[in-house]
Amino acid sequence: STTGALAAKGATTTIPIVFIGPADPVGSGLVKNLGRPDGNVTGVSPMQAEIGAKWIELLRDLVPGLRRAAYLTDAGNPGELLVADQIRTRASALGASVQVLDGVQAGALDRAFATITAERHEGLIVALTPALLAHRDRIVGFAADGRRPAVYARREYPDAGGLLSYGADTSALYRQAADYVLRIAQGAKPADLPVQRPTSVVMVVNQRVARAQGIKLPSSILVAATEMIE
Numbered sequence: 001s002t003t004g005a006l007a008a009k010g011a012t013t014t015i016p017i018v019f020i021g022p023a024d025p026v027g028s029g030l031v032k033n034l035g036r037p038d039g040n041v042t043g044v045s046p047m048q049a050e051i052g053a054k055w056i057e058l059l060r061d062l063v064p065g066l067r068r069a070a071y072l073t074d075a076g077n078p079g080e081l082l083v084a085d086q087i088r089t090r091a092s093a094l095g096a097s098v099q100v101l102d103g104v105q106a107g108a109l110d111r112a113f114a115t116i117t118a119e120r121h122e123g124l125i126v127a128l129t130p131a132l133l134a135h136r137d138r139i140v141g142f143a144a145d146g147r148r149p150a151v152y153a154r155r156e157y158p159d160a161g162g163l164l165s166y167g168a169d170t171s172a173l174y175r176q177a178a179d180y181v182l183r184i185a186q187g188a189k190p191a192d193l194p195v196q197r198p199t200s201v202v203m204v205v206n207q208r209v210a211r212a213q214g215i216k217l218p219s220s221i222l223v224a225a226t227e228m229i230e
Helices: 002-011 048-062 078-093 108-118 130-145 170-185 207-213 219-224
Strands: 017-019 041-043 068-073 097-102 123-126 150-152 164-168 201-206 227-229
Touching: 002 017, 002 041, 002 078, 017 170, 041 170, 048 078, 048 123, 048 150, 048 164, 048 219, 068 078, 068 108, 068 130, 078 097, 097 108, 108 130, 123 130, 130 150, 130 207, 164 170, 201 207, 201 219, 207 227
Parallel strands: 017 041, 068 097, 068 123, 123 150, 150 164, 201 227
Antiparallel strands: 164 201
16 A cells, blocks of 8 residues: 555665555655656556546446545545545536545444435445455445445455446556566666556446346446456
């Protein structure tokens, strides 16, 4: 994560560091630029800050006339807040608002669910951060119980009964990072290894969940889907 990578960078300027999860490596101060990182830090980024704008567009496709949505994330992670800024900027251009809610700290998930229900958010976006994965069954269950369309950043959520995910292929990111570790072990310098971006972005749609929740999937999503769960 951005938090972990920043902590590692603050601890050493000599030991090579290969990150995998930071949303915006330049914006968060991990590297000077993607093409030539400089220093002892490089890695692979899912680039959620760029992908995030697509999440709100997908949610609006699911909820025509969308006015209010929630973004469930790790509010203590500076990288996730950069992503939230991009989502809110795109939402504003589409005539909608997005409330950022923490789901990681003690009791935060219950408070987030209560806020979404009380304020009648029409849709939900769930962040990539692995800090939320331990709660995926609760999150997916909450969306299903409220028949609330949700867009997730990781495919683990539709696998668990969520509606739709859109994001980087995280398995590929780990393979890319492992290749960098090997290259550094063989003598390459992190400063000479550009920060890699996702090799593929995938959309997983759970049609079974859509039918159960009475959600009509628009043709734009059906055509763009990389994988369908029947």
